[in-house]
Amino acid sequence: MDTVIHTNKLTKRFGNFIAANEITFDVYRGEIFGFLGANGAGKTTAMRMLCGLSKPSSGTATIAGFDIYKQTEEIKKNIGYMSQKFSLYEDLTVLENIRFFGGIYGLSDKQLKEKSAQLLGTLGMVSEAKKMVSSLPLGWKQKLSFSVAILHEPKIVFLDEPTGGVDPVTRRQFWDLIYEAADSGITVFVTTHYMDEAEYCNRISMMVDGEIKALDTPAKLKQEYAVTSMDEVFYELARGAKRRE
Amino acid sequence: MKDVILNNISKTYNKGTVQAVSDVSFHVSKGELFGLIGPDGAGKTSIFRILTTLLLPDSGTASVNGFDVVKDYKTIRKNVGYMPGRFSLYPDLSVQENLNFFASIFNTSVEENYDLIKDIYMQLEPFKNRRAGKLSGGMKQKLALCCALIHHPMVLFLDEPTTGVDVVSRKEFWEMLKRLQQQGITILVSTPYMDEATLCERIALIQNGSIMSIDTPQNIIAQFPENLFAVKSGNMGSLLQDLRNTEIVKSCNAFGAYHHITFRNDNQDIKERLIRILEEKRHTNIELKPITPTIEDCFIKLIEEDEWTL
Numbered sequence: 001m002d003t004v005i006h007t008n009k010l011t012k013r014f015g016n017f018i019a020a021n022e023i024t025f026d027v028y029r030g031e032i033f034g035f036l037g038a039n040g041a042g043k044t045t046a047m048r049m050l051c052g053l054s055k056p057s058s059g060t061a062t063i064a065g066f067d068i069y070k071q072t073e074e075i076k077k078n079i080g081y082m083s084q085k086f087s088l089y090e091d092l093t094v095l096e097n098i099r100f101f102g103g104i105y106g107l108s109d110k111q112l113k114e115k116s117a118q119l120l121g122t123l124g125m126v127s128e129a130k131k132m133v134s135s136l137p138l139g140w141k142q143k144l145s146f147s148v149a150i151l152h153e154p155k156i157v158f159l160d161e162p163t164g165g166v167d168p169v170t171r172r173q174f175w176d177l178i179y180e181a182a183d184s185g186i187t188v189f190v191t192t193h194y195m196d197e198a199e200y201c202n203r204i205s206m207m208v209d210g211e212i213k214a215l216d217t218p219a220k221l222k223q224e225y226a227v228t229s230m231d232e233v234f235y236e237l238a239r240g241a242k243r244r245e
Numbered sequence: 246m247k248d249v250i251l252n253n254i255s256k257t258y259n260k261g262t263v264q265a266v267s268d269v270s271f272h273v274s275k276g277e278l279f280g281l282i283g284p285d286g287a288g289k290t291s292i293f294r295i296l297t298t299l300l301l302p303d304s305g306t307a308s309v310n311g312f313d314v315v316k317d318y319k320t321i322r323k324n325v326g327y328m329p330g331r332f333s334l335y336p337d338l339s340v341q342e343n344l345n346f347f348a349s350i351f352n353t354s355v356e357e358n359y360d361l362i363k364d365i366y367m368q369l370e371p372f373k374n375r376r377a378g379k380l381s382g383g384m385k386q387k388l389a390l391c392c393a394l395i396h397h398p399m400v401l402f403l404d405e406p407t408t409g410v411d412v413v414s415r416k417e418f419w420e421m422l423k424r425l426q427q428q429g430i431t432i433l434v435s436t437p438y439m440d441e442a443t444l445c446e447r448i449a450l451i452q453n454g455s456i457m458s459i460d461t462p463q464n465i466i467a468q469f470p471e472n473l474f475a476v477k478s479g480n481m482g483s484l485l486q487d488l489r490n491t492e493i494v495k496s497c498n499a500f501g502a503y504h505h506i507t508f509r510n511d512n513q514d515i516k517e518r519l520i521r522i523l524e525e526k527r528h529t530n531i532e533l534k535p536i537t538p539t540i541e542d543c544f545i546k547l548i549e550e551d552e553w554t555l
Contacts (some may be wrong), residue, residue: 039382138285164319165285165437196501238413
């Protein structure tokens, strides 16, 4: 199996506070990897390091084959990122957003033209192309935002709570897109507060107090904790946390 | 006795082009814990803002404690507690300063109603001198609840208090709400998390500004019109596709470790038939069992029915 994320004792300190403490794990090509943890467990800090946005205090890691200290620019070119908080520019049109993000990720004019036409077609948004993103329903924005994040065919896409707040039907349609991306070989690294979504992941890691306390398939984790749902696994692991938000 | 009443409330934005709330009517009884369940953009916040007199409805009437939300807005403001969806305390005041400030606005003191907030405030006390802006998410949420309670309101409005909060904190928060309810406070709470619906006495399922169903969670579940089954196999991804392409399957939705399905013609041997079909498609470790629907199943069903009638 190709390893696309490899970390070894990755640590981030802010003064005396250890936000991420010696986290070690591998993520493989085409895998859907669920990155779970209580609020304040250190998920965001870890994710920022993996995206090349924050320099680790110690430890090593390679992302898509690139070194987390020296090759952050290469890392950024080979990943996609989407979060509920920051996704698209509301005051640009759908097409302008696609062109803008595609351009930033280094697609040529010709590629941009082809890709945007193709994307609008698959999303069924051809007649919305010239509408402002602000006028779209939330579910559409999220689908568009995800598609834009993988427009440059990155090796890994990071999704930070991508489905917050949408209705249960749209939430499931969003996961169809995630499956499609994973089938095409893109590794999906996702955080979520919906425990049913944790079940859709190939493997799950659980962060508690800055450390990875558990990492396995949902089925094995449930077996290990002798419970029937990921909700209970989460509860068992997180309720003992000292650091809580 | 009804503490909150809405009659045919509608609200539009952008000169009538955006219908936020569409002919909504419901009531909340005294001492009830009532939940508005729906996704972002369903109209939950508009309803809260109308009931807390911060927004005027286009049409319809509403009252809180018998007072009209338009005419008697000043009285309502004195008698209700409101925790908005966005953190709205003063980030540069400390925990204690925020609490004192809100108490003084309502002409009361922290001491006077300390009993009501004691349970919650005790968890905040170690940080009482910390600025509110520097608190963690869960602590901010607890402080906001204390500030909304400090004048001992008769009705408490909580707009998505648990959004973005982890499973453990959510559980704790609902336990706090139950305790407040036992003290006789009427609570209207909204949430996008369907699993929290069963913690309310009655709920309204809301989507696109309209209420799709109002009842107790138990009754809404009992009204689910079909038999529901959970299916699982060795390959959940292809199982989802195969179920969707199977003629005898009416609906199919991913639900965590299982997919939930209903059949077009639900007869005695339908289960065996489906298992045979799936075996032909080379599925292994097939499990198929009847289950009780969750509120999320009901919500999806109602959305799908809505789309049929459109």
